[in-house]
Amino acid sequence: xxxxxxxxxxxxxxxxxxxxxxxxxxxxxxxxxxxxxxxxxxxxxxxxxxxxxxxxxxxxxxxxxxxxxxxxxxxxxxxxxxxxxxxxxxxxxxxxxxxxxxxxxxxxxxxxxxxxxxxxxxxxxxxxxxxxxxxxxxxxxxxxxxxxxxxxxxxxxxxxxxxxxxxxxxxxxxxxxxxxxxxxxxxxxxxxxxxxxxxxxxxxxxxxxxxxxxxxxxxxxxxxxxxxxxxxxxxxxxxxxxxxxxxxxxxxxxxxxxxxxxxxxxxxxxxxxxxxxxxxxxxxxxxxxxxxxxxxxxxxxxxxxxxxxxxxxxxxxxxxxxxxxxxxxxxxxxxxxxxxxxxxxxxxxxxxxxxxxxxxxxxxxxxxxxxxxxxxxxxxxxxxxxxxxxxxxxxxxxxxxxxxxxxxxxxxxxxxxxxxxxxxxxxxxxxxxxxxxxxxxxxxxxxxxxxxxxxxxxxxxx
Amino acid sequence: xxxxxxxxxxxxxxxxxxxxxxxxxxxxxxxxxxxxxxxxxxxxxxxxxxxxxxxxxxxxxxxxxxxxxxxxxxxxxxxxxxxxxxxxxxxxxxxxxxxxxxxxxxxxxxxxxxxxxxxxxxxxxxxxxxxxxxxxxxxxxxxxxxxxxxxxxxxxxxxxxxxxxxxxxxxxxxxxxxxxxxxxxxxxxxxxxxxxxxxxxxxxxxxxxxxxxxxxxxxxxxxxxxxxxxxxxxxxxxxxxxxxxxxxxxxxxxxxxxxxxxxxxxxxxxxxxxxxxxxxxxxxxxxxxxxxxxxxxxxxxxxxxxxxxxxxxxxxxxxxxxxxxxxxxxxxxxxx
Numbered sequence: 098x099x100x101x102x103x104x105x106x107x108x109x110x111x112x113x114x115x116x117x118x119x120x121x122x123x124x125x126x127x128x129x130x131x132x133x134x135x136x137x138x139x140x141x142x143x144x145x146x147x148x149x150x151x152x153x154x155x156x157x158x159x160x161x162x163x164x165x166x167x168x169x170x171x172x173x174x175x176x177x178x179x180x181x182x183x184x185x186x187x188x189x190x191x192x193x194x195x196x197x198x199x200x201x202x203x204x205x206x207x208x209x210x211x212x213x214x215x216x217x218x219x220x221x222x223x224x225x226x227x228x229x230x231x232x233x234x235x236x237x238x239x240x241x242x243x244x245x246x247x248x249x250x251x252x253x254x255x256x257x258x259x260x261x262x263x264x265x266x267x268x269x270x271x272x273x274x275x276x277x278x279x280x281x282x283x284x285x286x287x288x289x290x291x292x293x294x295x296x297x298x299x300x301x302x303x304x305x306x307x308x309x310x311x312x313x314x315x316x317x318x319x320x321x322x323x324x325x326x327x328x329x330x331x332x333x334x335x336x337x338x339x340x341x342x343x344x345x346x347x348x349x350x351x352x353x354x355x356x357x358x359x360x361x362x363x364x365x366x367x368x369x370x371x372x373x374x375x376x377x378x379x380x381x382x383x384x385x386x387x388x389x390x391x392x393x394x395x396x397x398x399x400x401x402x403x404x405x406x407x408x409x410x411x412x413x414x415x416x417x418x419x420x421x422x423x424x425x426x427x428x429x430x431x432x433x434x435x436x437x438x439x440x441x442x443x444x445x446x447x448x449x450x451x452x453x454x455x456x457x458x459x460x461x462x463x464x465x466x467x468x469x470x471x472x473x474x475x476x477x478x479x480x481x482x483x484x485x486x487x488x489x490x491x492x493x494x495x496x497x498x499x500x501x502x503x504x505x506x507x508x509x510x511x512x513x514x515x516x517x518x519x520x521x522x523x524x525x526x527x528x529x530x531x532x533x534x535x536x537x538x539x540x541x542x543x544x545x546x547x548x549x550x551x552x553x554x555x556x557x558x559x
Numbered sequence: 560x561x562x563x564x565x566x567x568x569x570x571x572x573x574x575x576x577x578x579x580x581x582x583x584x585x586x587x588x589x590x591x592x593x594x595x596x597x598x599x600x601x602x603x604x605x606x607x608x609x610x611x612x613x614x615x616x617x618x619x620x621x622x623x624x625x626x627x628x629x630x631x632x633x634x635x636x637x638x639x640x641x642x643x644x645x646x647x648x649x650x651x652x653x654x655x656x657x658x659x660x661x662x663x664x665x666x667x668x669x670x671x672x673x674x675x676x677x678x679x680x681x682x683x684x685x686x687x688x689x690x691x692x693x694x695x696x697x698x699x700x701x702x703x704x705x706x707x708x709x710x711x712x713x714x715x716x717x718x719x720x721x722x723x724x725x726x727x728x729x730x731x732x733x734x735x736x737x738x739x740x741x742x743x744x745x746x747x748x749x750x751x752x753x754x755x756x757x758x759x760x761x762x763x764x765x766x767x768x769x770x771x772x773x774x775x776x777x778x779x780x781x782x783x784x785x786x787x788x789x790x791x792x793x794x795x796x797x798x799x800x801x802x803x804x805x806x807x808x809x810x811x812x813x814x815x816x817x818x819x820x821x822x823x824x825x826x827x828x829x830x831x832x833x834x835x836x837x838x839x840x841x842x843x844x845x846x847x848x849x850x851x852x853x854x855x856x857x858x859x860x861x862x863x864x865x866x867x868x869x870x871x872x873x874x875x876x877x878x879x880x881x882x883x884x885x886x887x888x889x890x891x892x893x894x895x
Contacts, residue, residue: 157666163619164662168655170629175648178641181633186859189634193863196623196630197870204623205877208616209884216884261856499645509652516656520663527670 101498103506104176111168114517118162120472123237124289125155126230133226146309179497184260195239203232245274247488249342276335283328288468293317295465296532298458305536311450321436340389344398346482349418355399360385368415413484421477428471571854574635583832585624587825592618594730596687606742613737613889636853639843646705650693657689695722704845724756732820737889747809761831768838775838795830
């Protein structure tokens with residue numbers, strides 16, 4: 098394989114592994130703040146119990162997010178030097194603001210949030226929890242701004258082949274940013290809802306039927322049931338926005354080759370990129386036109402419109418985009434079914450968690466990480482859907498790649514993948530291990546022997 | 560080039576200075592927690608827990624300075640960022656995998672089932688070692704002008720070992736400050752064992768840098784700059800002797816001055832770094848690309864600078880807050 102493809106796979110591997118953890122921490126930070134505030138209001142131990150359990154998952158996810166994020170900041174230089182050389186004047190300030198306003202905020206206050214409960218006044222601990230949650234959100238904001246700008250660039254001019262910013266407001270609030278940001282934040286909350294529901298169902302099944310588990314399970318299932326329709330609606334808006342600015346991506350998502358009116362919605366097909374047609378197509382007449390233009394006979398652009406004069410393909414590879422999109426939508430619909438079904442069972446005669454039969458609990462356990470599947474599939478859809486561009490219409494991906502020998506890229510790729518595989522197994526098994534210990538009623542604080550002479554000097558309260 | 564009223568001159572200079580400060584803060588702060596990792600095999604199980612406790616609340620933020628330094632290189636000097644990191648592709652990857660391993664081991668060793676704890680301790684040590692060795696190697700290659708040859712790689716290996724031992728030294732001085740009794744005495748011994756790495760490392764770099772480049776040689780050894788610069792090596796020498804004298808008598812009665820070795824080590828670090836910065840200025844890629852050639856457009860740098868002027872003092876303030884809250888001897892690290 099050549100350097101370009103290997104570099105793309107390496108970047109995809111690194112950023113896929115990385116995004117898993119922010120997806121959890123973005124929303125989990127706010128959930129923890131919610132637990133903490135409920136504790137402050139009620140002084141009920143169950144809220145602090147929930148806090149203490151989930152803050153450990155947060156710490157673990159945060160650490161994985163930080164270290165895999167450091168990798169990302171180097172990948173620009175090691176594999177894609179052309180990117181910063183051409184659009185660095187725009188990407189640079191956005192990344193700088195991410196590091197300065199968000200990264201430091203979360204990293205510094207995380208220490209206080211994790212280890213400071215008995216060392217600082219309660220209000221400062223709550224503030225630290227807020228600042229960490231806020232920092233994580235800001236971090237997501239700046240990264241999404243840059244990413245969205247790469248999809249819908251504006252507010253710049255090209256001088257001697259280098260992009261120069263002309264309007265920062267236009268750059269930050271570029272057309273796809275609000276949709277992408279909202280879509281991602283909701284994805285994060287859904288991921289966390291299903292994670293909390295799944296792990297709580299697991300604890301419930303193995304006999305850890307405490308008040309804390311009951312509250313967490315109920316909250317998570319209801320939250321998921323409320324958020325998933327919003328997310329589906331938002332996804333639709335995002336799709337309409339994409340149709341306007343990146344019609345080739347939508348054509349690949351829909352498997353639509355020819356520009357036409359009254360385009361059918363393809364449910365299943367095997368897109369054949371050689372023959373440029375779909376095989377074994379199952380479609381609903383006119384529905385794609387209706388969804389995308391809100392008119393049964395609306396015109397939708399097809400992939401064949403994106404062929405250059407000399408036969409150059411200027412649309413994304415169809416199969417990966419087509420299938421990623423279906424995995425995302427499928428997972429979303431499954432989430433809708435499960436969360437609404439489980440909510441209905443819990444609401445029926447107000448039976449609560451007791452209203453959930455064992456098979457439903459097993460399904461919830463099975464869907465603990467379903468948010469990851471949907472999030473990754475969504476990102477693959479939008480990112481592969483931007484190809485062959487790195488910055489839509491401004492710079493192609495192959496322009497940016499570093500001239501590093503392919504074997505070097507391959508060997509480092511294998512090293513990354515090996516590390517990630519081990520960490521993935523360790524991460525998931527440690528979460529279930531902590532849940533099992535918790536269900537047996539054990540303390541799961543890492544107790545370290547305290548030296549008799551070592552006396553913590555507490556900070557004077559306020 | 561001499562008109563500092565011109566934004567294409569003073570902006571790159573300010574950003575080079577900011578980047579330098581970030582790297583310096585990084586090597587001191589992450590230096591000590593990497594050093595603690597390197598010293599892991601010399602400690603028993605309960606000592607390992609205390610050493611971890613001494614860096615627990617800080618390591619995340621410490622590593623963020625690396626992200627800031629690389630970020631500033633990326634945003635202010637994009638051309639140099641590509642050139643440097645592509646040349647150092649392999650050591651960068653090793654460093655990143657090392658950082659990943661030690662970062663996660665930190666969490667996993669406390670949360671994984673007890674039988675796995677040893678494995679995560681090993682991962683913490685191995686990750687810290689990989690990180691320091693590759694950083695040292697990159698330092699050596701950078702000094703040699705990022706040109707790959709056997710001789711340069713050999714020098715890189717030498718600086719890799721020196722920087723690793725140097726990190727273990729500053730790590731040991733941190734443990735001296737944050738612990739007491741038996742572990743503290745042990746850390747004094749570690750510091751005495753590690754100080755040579757720092758001394759030899761500084762010496763090797765000081766000798767090699769002017770040898771590699773005539774320009775740097777002239778900067779140091781021409782009259783009268785030689786006179787102005789002479790306090791740097793003299794002060795460093797005095798500091799080393801004083802550190803050695805102090806370490807042989809530590810710990811002092813009532814744990815007085817336990818912070819001094821760390822402070823002295825930091826001062827040594829600062830002087831060595833200052834010397835290097837002086838040597839390489841105005842180049843960001845040695846002898847190839849100056850900060851003025853590599854800089855981003857002034858309007859972009861200006862946008863970043865506004866943010867930096869507001870945010871950097873804030874970061875400093877809450878970093879100081881965190882260090883104040885977790886000051887004193889390291890105790891049990893608990894979530895409540």
